[in-house]
Amino acid sequence: MARLDKLYIGTNTKMYKTGAQTAAFLDRLGQNTADLAREALELFVIPSFTSLETAARHAAAAGISLGAQNMGWEDEGPFTGEISPLMLKEVGVKVVEIGHSERRHGLGETDEQENLKTRCALRHGFTPLLCVGETGDQKEAGISDEILRIQLKIGLRGVTAEQAGGLWIAYEPVWAIGASGVPASREYAEERHQAIRRVLVELFGEDAGGAAPILYGGSVNRQNAPELIAMPAVDGLFIGRAAWDADNFNRIIRDVVPLWKGK
Numbered sequence: 001m002a003r004l005d006k007l008y009i010g011t012n013t014k015m016y017k018t019g020a021q022t023a024a025f026l027d028r029l030g031q032n033t034a035d036l037a038r039e040a041l042e043l044f045v046i047p048s049f050t051s052l053e054t055a056a057r058h059a060a061a062a063g064i065s066l067g068a069q070n071m072g073w074e075d076e077g078p079f080t081g082e083i084s085p086l087m088l089k090e091v092g093v094k095v096v097e098i099g100h101s102e103r104r105h106g107l108g109e110t111d112e113q114e115n116l117k118t119r120c121a122l123r124h125g126f127t128p129l130l131c132v133g134e135t136g137d138q139k140e141a142g143i144s145d146e147i148l149r150i151q152l153k154i155g156l157r158g159v160t161a162e163q164a165g166g167l168w169i170a171y172e173p174v175w176a177i178g179a180s181g182v183p184a185s186r187e188y189a190e191e192r193h194q195a196i197r198r199v200l201v202e203l204f205g206e207d208a209g210g211a212a213p214i215l216y217g218g219s220v221n222r223q224n225a226p227e228l229i230a231m232p233a234v235d236g237l238f239i240g241r242a243a244w245d246a247d248n249f250n251r252i253i254r255d256v257v258p259l260w261k262g263k
């Protein structure tokens with residue numbers, strides 16, 4: 001199995017923070033983390049669309065990769081309200097978040113649509129961050145791994161082993177996300193990460209399937225971040241609320257960086 005040589009940590013700021021607020025956040029996060037070598041740390045921030053152009057300058061100066069929260073799968077056309085890959089490229093986006101639970105479950109996105117977006121992102125040289133995760137009902141029914149398998153097998157349909165090295169996966173159980181969420185236990189997260197890895201290896205083989213980082217997201221905070229990152233199959237953290245204050249995010253990063261020994 002390929003060894004992952006970086007720790008992946010990032011945040012999606014959802015529909016919070018204006019451009020000015022995002023710039024201030026990035027500046028503060030950059031100052032806070034300036035001494036942490038980026039060779040071993042992939043730090044990324046995914047702000048609102050209207051922040052991206054400003055954010056690109058501030059993120060680059062801070063050694064932070066920039067992401068977009070969504071993307072249309074056509075280059076251009078009569079798709080009112082969609083943002084094309086060409087537009088994201090123009091403003092310097094690297095990562096494209098695909099299939100966050102709020103888009104799947106709040107806005108009705110399907111696995112087939114996530115697949116179109118993932119393939120489009122890869123075609124345009126972005127890093128797709130494909131989010132997968134089961135609902136509370138699916139967990140109770142004991143079908144979490146089956147759901148993850150479906151989301152991955154449809155979401156990654158048509159992706160080649162060569163492209164698979166450019167993927168990031170976020171495991172975000174729907175029941176763990178947001179203010180009413182309960183974080184997954186480290187054991188539960190580890191089992192699901194292992195299940196996801198098995199599907200990636202089945203799809204792309206040992207090397208390519210082992211190369212894509214799998215990040216855990218869902219009510220990560222300063223208390224549970226160290227125990228989650230210590231799990232062998234957890235390659236990084238995708239954090240919401242607890243990361244939106246740059247000082248708190250910095251504390252979490254500093255807590256987990258020493259625990260990273262490479263996997």
Ligand code: PEP
Pocket residue numbers: 012100172176177178179181217218219220238239240241242
């Ligand atoms: C998320 O929405 O992707 C997320 C992980 O949020 P939170 O950490 O706030 O649960």
